[in-house]
Amino acid sequence: MSKFADIYGHEQIKEHLQNAIRLNKVSHAYIFNGPMGSGKKMTAGIFAETLQCERHGQEPCGTCHSCIQSESGNQPDIIWVHHEKPGSIGVDDVREQVIGDMQIKPYSSRYKIYIIDEAEKLTQQAQNALLKTIEEPPAYGIIILLTTNADTFLQTILSRCVRLDFRPLRDTLVTQYLQEKYDLTDYECRFATAFAQGKIGRAVTIATSKEFAQLKEEVMHVIRYAKEMTTAEIMAEVKNIANYKLTIDDYLDLMAMWYRDVLVFKSTKDSNALIFKDEMSLLAEQAKNCSYEGLEDILKSIDKVKLRLKANVNFDLVIELLIMAIKEAM
Structure with a gap:
């Protein structure tokens, strides 16, 4: 107990x-x-x-x-x-x-x-x-x-x-909790801590949930292939993302974290500050090929999607425009 x-x-x-x-x-x-x-x-x-x-x-x-x-x-x-x-x-x-x-x-x-x-x-x-x-x-x-x-x-x-x-806790305390209570790698602890933003319960869900792992992979699919997607593939992806309506905030936060990592690496070439260290080759490639303006446009587009979804704008249309923005920026 x-x-x-x-x-x-x-x-x-x-x-x-x-x-x-x-x-x-x-x-x-x-x-x-x-x-x-x-x-x-x-x-x-x-x-x-x-x-x-x-x-x-x-x-x-x-x-x-x-x-x-x-x-x-x-x-x-x-x-x-x-x-x-x-x-x-x-x-x-x-x-x-x-x-x-x-x-x-x-x-x-x-x-x-x-x-x-x-x-x-x-x-x-x-x-x-x-x-x-x-x-x-x-x-x-x-x-x-x-x-x-x-x-x-x-x-x-x-x-x-x-x-x-109940205010957010220090990252060190969240990491300590994960290390003491769960059998996780250093990367898993660091990633969950960064995403949870001081919330231990959130960190546990991120580190241990199969659903969250699947959500992360869905986000990475768009990040990997948006540049090459045809219109038909984009529409199919939009329908797939609609399955995650209840966790769309997590989906968008993961995507924003990725492009912030790309922006940080493009600016500093310092991998120590990155969250997605397990995708270093892809991250470095996108940092090389995408402009500062393009990355900032993607991050602004993600923020706009959050606002539009709160205003009950058509879900499929908003997500389609986001993928198009990523495709054009890359």
Whole structure:
């Protein structure tokens, strides 16, 4: 069972939560705010398990009945709120899983703890419904909102919750975690650390996920062959990339990292600063053949794609124009 000591970094947050437990000053509502993969979910789980632990210490003991239930995901008084619609958490989700359920006293524990992941997806109606419960909770009720953007919450929600901000960690700490916990090469650690930008959970996904490895290979396919692609091949590639709509930000970030590497190597000829060291020959070839202006145009095109996709511009058209921009610049 994980403990607070297993959370890398975020020392002030850990200290705050453990002091609240020790002094019996636990709030009825928290906002854990920070980017995806920054440790919010792990911290919320450990906090909840500690609060419910029958030994009443500052860490979950791992051996009591409650801890054993928590470890197996069957602690009835720790409720992870789910939602059917991927893009929003509606008022019905909140009423059924939080507001109505909280009227029932805890089954076996001191508290009933509700953890709402992706809470930035709470609709305004859902937030308004939740507000009364946050304002007047039963003594045993605790709500933890996990979000990548606390600014989406109503001011009345923000003012009634304890907000804890999970900030990016130092790269050295992320690398240390990967080296200690996983059997990875130096290159794999370095690449995951660079891409994760201070988020340990993100780094773990990058280093261990087969899906991410496949995504990276798809990006490299376009990078390798865009220059020679015919119109028909570009259209086929666009259809293929459409399979990655849910992870298109990662796709574009990988592509941007590549062309920044090319630009850095073209400017400095220093391979030590590069992320894609395993593709050194291709990288050097593109640095030689592409102009500074061409590389800057590609990077600007990637930024434009991100903005256009957020504005719901036609996906296929935007990606087609990006590949064309790469083809022309190379």
